[in-house]
Amino acid sequence: MPATSDVPQPQHRRLRLREVADLDDTAFSDYLQDRFDHLVTAAIADAAGYLRPAQHDLLHAPGRLHDLRDALTFAEGDLQVAVERMTYRRDPRTARTSRQLRQVRTALHQVHREAAALRRAESRTRDAAAGTASTDTVTTARGWLAHAYPARFTQLLAQAQAAAGLPARPLAKDIFDTIEEGWADGHLTAPSTPGVEQLLARGVVAFRSAVADDARDQNDRDPALRHPLLQRRWNTALEELATLTVPLARASSPSALGALPGDFFHLPEQDAFKILNARRFLVAIWQRRAEQARLIHQYAGTVTDRRGAAPDHDLRFQALDAALDRLVAEHPAAAARILARLRPYAAADGRLEEDVFTPALRAQAKREVLADLAAIRGPDVFLPSAIASRPVLAATAALAVR
Secondary structure: OOOOOOOOOOOOOOOOOOOOOOOOOOHHHHHHHHHHHHHHHHHHHOOOOOOOOOHHHOOOOOHHHHHHHHHHHHHHHHHHHHHHHHHOHHHHHHHHHHHHHHHHHHHHHHHHHHHHHHOOOOOOOOHHHHOOOOOOOHHHHHHHHHHHHHHHHHHHHHHHHHHOOOOOOOOOHHHHHHHHHHHOOOOOOOOOOHHHHHHHOOHHHHHHHHHHHHHHOOOOOOOEEEEEEEHHHHHHHHHHHHHHHHHHHHHEOEOOOOOOOOOOOOOOHHHHHHHHHHHHHHHHHHHHHHHHHHHHHHHHHHHHHHHOOOHHHHHHHHHHHHHHHHHHHHHHHHHHHHHHHHHHHHOOEEEEEOOOHHHHHHHHHHHHHHHHHHHOOOOOOOOOOOOOOHHHHHHHHHHOOO
């Protein structure tokens, strides 16, 4: 994202969409880096077809693709609210703004596809370097089994680590554990500043208020909120703000504005604009949630990479693999149930591609299969595809896709 600063920013005249195309390539690149609203304007101009090919390529560069997606996400919500406001006021610009909204939605769909392709390429590069597949049915099934039997897996992992002469290190329960442990171990070097300490000391309501203030100013960022130790609280506060804003915004859910109720256009202006302002705030929260989701995955990736370079990495990986093998051997029917749940989403090579097995589908499938296992937990019932260890699991997965 564009760099943040504690220095008050001067007022800028917002360029018209057609004026953005008049910038030369150097000025255009600087313009994109300057402010978030500049990036939003450029994204809308690109969606409307105003940018030159060289500008389009700069905007869609792999290193900027996620920022472009953030900008288009914000633009989509902002334009929807603008259309609603103009419709309420019978503004003659409603049709033009509605057209821009459709163009932005088309562009956002395309950028989602580009980002998914980039993630797949990056994933394959990482897997090739590591000699493993991190997103296949086998690896995923084994990982979910550890979540289904956390106490037993923790015991098995501690035994395997002790047998390898390693200090005990429980498996992280979630991505925030990974980030916090990585910071404590020195894998993330962000210093703990007074601003970070102040936010850590705030109560729930005061912290949520700071998060709300950060979201309202889309052109600035509070650097302290981006610290590794605050990611869990930032995520929780963003979720709470979205949930609290839904009724005020008359939104259909914390993740979708939906259509306004039929009586909206008959409300007094003061009441109508309270709803519209709440909808704009919800859009700002979505942008911050997208930004935060990307940040925590960057942090977790850094921790994983730096742990991979540690002298004890191979021994720890072998201990983890041994613990998972034992868990699969103890619960073959449960492992088979998980594998069966994953198969419909797998490619021919067993890989789970994110554009098919989306994060939302993945989260739903994981919740459902863990709930299913919790409901039937007890003596395992043998299934034909029951699995005893990783090699057998891999063979079973290969047979399933023939």
